[in-house]
Amino acid sequence: MGRILIKNAKVVNEGKVFETDILIKDDYIEKIEAGLSDSNAKTVDVSGNYILPGVIDDQVHFREPGLTHKGNIESESRAALAGGITTFMEQPNTNPQTTTIEKLEEKFSVASKASYANYSFLFGGTNDNLEELKKLDPKSCSGVKLFLGSSTGNMLVDNEEVLEKIFRNTELVISTHCEDEGTIRRNLEHYKNQFGDAIPIKYHPIIRSEQACYLSSSKAIALAKKTGARLHVFHLSTGKETNLFTNDIPLEQKKITAEVCIHHLWFSDVDYDTKGTLIKWNPAVKTANDRAQLWDALLDDRIDVIATDHAPHLLEEKDNAYTKAPSGGPLVQHALPAMLQKHKEGKISLEKLVEKMCHNPAKLFDIEKRGYVKEGFFADLVEVDLNSKWEVKKANILYKCGWSPFEGVTFDSKVKRTFINGHLAYENSGFSKEKHAKRLTFNR
Known part of the structure; x- marks a missing residue:
């Protein structure tokens, strides 16, 4: 487990878009604030891209x-x-x-x-x-x-x-x-x-x-x-x-x-x-x-x-x-x-x-501590670049069936990174070798 500092993010959360940094500790979001620093954290600079909840x-x-x-x-x-x-x-x-x-x-x-x-x-x-x-x-x-x-x-x-x-x-x-x-x-x-x-x-x-x-x-x-x-x-x-x-x-x-x-x-x-x-x-x-x-x-x-x-x-x-x-x-x-x-x-x-x-x-569905970019919530986050064109082709389709109804479509936006439970699980078409998924828990 460790610490990740996401710098220069545009966060979309609860009806607002705001510029900030996000400090992740272990599975969770520890701090959301502009100008954060942490010498013990791995820094990920998203350069003004948007961060959405997973x-x-x-x-x-x-x-x-x-x-x-x-x-x-x-x-x-x-x-x-x-x-x-x-x-x-x-x-x-x-x-x-x-x-x-x-x-x-x-x-x-x-x-x-x-x-x-x-x-x-x-x-x-x-x-x-x-x-x-x-x-x-x-x-x-x-x-x-x-x-x-x-x-x-x-x-x-x-x-x-x-x-x-x-x-x-x-x-x-x-x-x-x-x-x-x-x-x-x-x-x-x-x-x-x-x-x-x-x-x-x-x-x-x-x-x-x-x-x-x-x-x-x-x-x-x-x-x-x-x-x-x-x-x-x-x-x-x-x-x-x-x-x-x-x-x-x-x-x-x-x-x-x-x-x-x-x-x-x-x-x-x-x-x-x-x-x-x-x-x-x-x-x-x-x-x-x-x-x-x-x-x-x-x-x-x-x-x-x-x-x-x-x-x-x-x-x-x-x-x-x-x-x-x-x-x-x-x-x-x-x-x-x-x-x-x-x-x-x-x-x-x-x-x-x-x-x-x-x-x-x-x-x-009363899901516990997910679906938001909030302090104390699981760090399930997605970085998206709204200005990164790519075409859906067989070569980049990951489904086991090998096809998509979107083949031939060019999208203007791309998922750059996906964080799951505080871990960088997907980055620029590459996956972490380890799985960090969890069974959902519910506030019921």
Whole structure:
């Protein structure tokens, strides 16, 4: 352990940008003040670059166990660190699924040895594991995940009675994937009758439609209001859904919150012509008008969090007919650069970006001492250079699957350094040989 002195930083934190130095001692930020000096510290001069809190990604699929040909905790957390993401929450639809306390702790055991970034996992609710869910220690993981649209194995929760019991029997945040399965099945059958398996990809947002999303989201919200549950709706994709959420109270007082993902803020249905199944996600990327309304809701605080839903697949898996091509794509390495690009375009301020990617996930999930640049907090920090152009190419992609939907895009901003728990873990495309990640703890 040791001391690091970051000099000449422009810190973005709690709605302000200010010039200062940061002294790190062991895992923590010890002092934030201009003109600091410490002869015992390693000095890192960031020369006026911006220092942000480490990004907290509340929704990733790192594919371990059981699907590790696509990615694993080690490979994808390493890519995350290069993208300025210092903390992730991984989803339960692995193989086997994370639907027992035993399988949850097995994941934590793997991450303790393999992960480059701080970690927690969501516990998966099913139609038949309510008793196991009741045994869950609220401090043991980040929350509960429910799939209200089709997913791996038996993770679709479609038993109305069980669903209400889950909502009534946990104090943890319930994060939901909201798409109405009946609507999707009817739409899919309609297009399969016309095209067989070779349905043109442009019909994906019509099959997984606005109606499918809205029906499911509105139903989940109604149930949360009825039961008093703490609900977080993952990856909004439609403008219509944004009107289900409120911005009239602070996040800390909200019982019902929402997230939007990078791909729904960046792409629209016109991109299917060039990207094809590479941008096939569930929920689907929809219209430019939907995208504009998602941006509006993000900026006026009806949407609380930006995440990735990082979900890698091999190119040969993606390169299939519509019904056989899996949904999902890799994003953790490029999420922050993509949002910084939107900042450069005047779409979002740095302060708002940090609020949605760093502060709010920490608040929403009650994460202890992370998500801020504050004295006494863990030193999870990201240095970004807003004037360093680079193109996304296969040669610089770190995902195990080896591709990105951003290939060919030139970003104006670059992650230069990432600090995790007081250690310089990533610097100018190089990684520390040691891992310094920690299991998340919670103020609950």
